Amino acid sequence: MSRVDKEKSVNVQVLLRCRPFSDDELRSNAPQVVTCNDYQREVAVTQTIAGKQIDRVFTFDKVFGPTARQRDLYDQAIIPIVNEVLEGFNCTIFAYGQTGTGKTYTMEGECRRAKSGPEGQLPSDAGVIPRAVKQIFDTLERQNTEYSVKVTFLELYNEEITDLLAPEEISKVALEERQKKPLPLMEDGKGGVLVRGLEEEIVTNCSEIFSLLERGSAKRRTAETLLNKQSSRSHSLFSITIHIKEATPEGEELIKCGKLNLVDLAGSENICRSGAREGRAREAGEINKSLLTLGRVITALVEHLGHVPYRDSKLTRLLRDSLGGRTKTCIIATVSPSVHCLEETLSTLDYAHRAKSIKNRPEVNQKMMKSTLIKDLYGEIDRLKAEVYAAREKVGVYIPKDRYQMEENERKAMADQIEQMTASLETNQKVQKLLSCWKIPCPCPCLKKKINVLLLVSANH
DSSP, rough: HHHHHHHHHHOOEEEEEEEEEEEEEEHHTBBOOOEEETTTEEEEEEEEEETEEEEEEOOOEEEEOOOOOOOHHIIIIIIIHHHHTTTTOOOEEEEEEEEESHHHHHHTTTTGGGGSSSGOOOOTTBBBHHHHHHHHHHHHHHHHHOOEEEEEEEEEEEEEEEEETOOOHHHHHHHHHHSOOBBBBOOOSSSSETTTTTOOOEEEEHHHHHHHHHHHHHOOOOOOSSOTEEEEEEEEEEEEEEEEEEEEETEEEEEEEEEEEEEEOOOOOOHHTTTTOOOOOOOOOOHHHHHHHHHHHHHHHHHTTTTTOOGGGGHHHHHHGGSSSHHHHHHEEEEEBBBGGHHHHHHHHHHHHTTTOEEEEEOOOOEHHHHHHHHHHHHHHHEEEEHHHHHHHHHHHOOHHHHHHHHHHHHHHHHHHHHHHHHHHHHHHHHHHHHHHHHSOOHHHHHHHHHHHHHHHHHHH
16 A cells, blocks of 8 residues: 555444343343443453453444443444535445344334424434434535435345335336346446446435335345344345535536445354254355455455455445445444353454454545536436346336236237238239239229129138
8 A cells, every 4th residue: 555545544433332131131130241431432341261250352433332322323423424425425334243232223223203203303213324314414405505315225135136125016026036136236347336227216305215214124134033033134235325516616516426325234143043944044154154255355454465355245345345445434333241142242343343454545526517427327328228128128128017908909909900901912912913914904993893802702712
């Protein structure tokens, strides 16, 4: 890395959050082995080795103990990140930890009541995503400028990408087909990746995003494990892209672009402890495989190895720019305080502590002239048209049943009309041939009609 790159580089920010004891842990009087010191940003884990108690201490950028509220984590750690997105940076926040430690709660929380709250207020347990959405729209409205906001929501399950915002009618009619043909991950030609066919929803307010978030979250694959009754069995990536219009002193219009990626990773637990069997064991194996690759990527980046295995899993390909790239990244590691989860807790802490040493080189996205953006959009429209045409040529296209029936009737009517016209043409050709043989230069219409009738009768016989 050059001296200039070193000056520009920043470490990945790592937060540690320890949840309170669960009801099951309280009923079983599970001993506490994790102690958090929020002020010194330290986490101590007590282990008993050869009859002796040993404390392992980990230091993070910020630590949130069992009494920390959703608002505390967001106000102290996430607000500055969202502000940087609005300044034109790409930022990623992702939650990592064992199943049942509060990853989905931290990222999503409860946003279902947000739409009906007084003056747009969020419920107290709203997570990072709804709070970030509210901050974005509140800031844009205060700036009183022109802007556009687009969101995508995808799921990565067993190394296959699914669009969680796909239209309902397509999901119902072509569900099996979509499962057989997951969305492809492709290089974008600029060092990044894109998911071909992923729906981009344009949104104008918080409520629209909350509705999309609810719709997508309801489609995520969950299953009961011994560690969590409603365990997310897939990784999810919710992205918000913001374009903001600015004007130069000369009156030239510029477009500033920022992107926020919000990632909820599947649980990182031991297969035996999770109670997974058969299909669920294979599923857990795929989850662990992608997380293992993520761990290898982190190790390669921290130890400055020549080869970083980004391409070994789709998860690491999706997160490539967030780990060692040009994105500002924050990892929220979640753990349980109970001795029952000691093995997984130590694994999560080791993982997160290593990730602190990863260096990214964030770059503000270049502001584009409005005319350039319009040109790029026309190019994107042409590309999408070509993709639609190619898809229709290959596998056809879905249309509603009533429209299909109407078009089928029109096609049959057209076919009948063509058949009649063909028959009439053939008859006329035969008449002309007969007249030519009989050397009749210009027969009267009456004679022509009689010949036509004779030809039709003979054809029917």
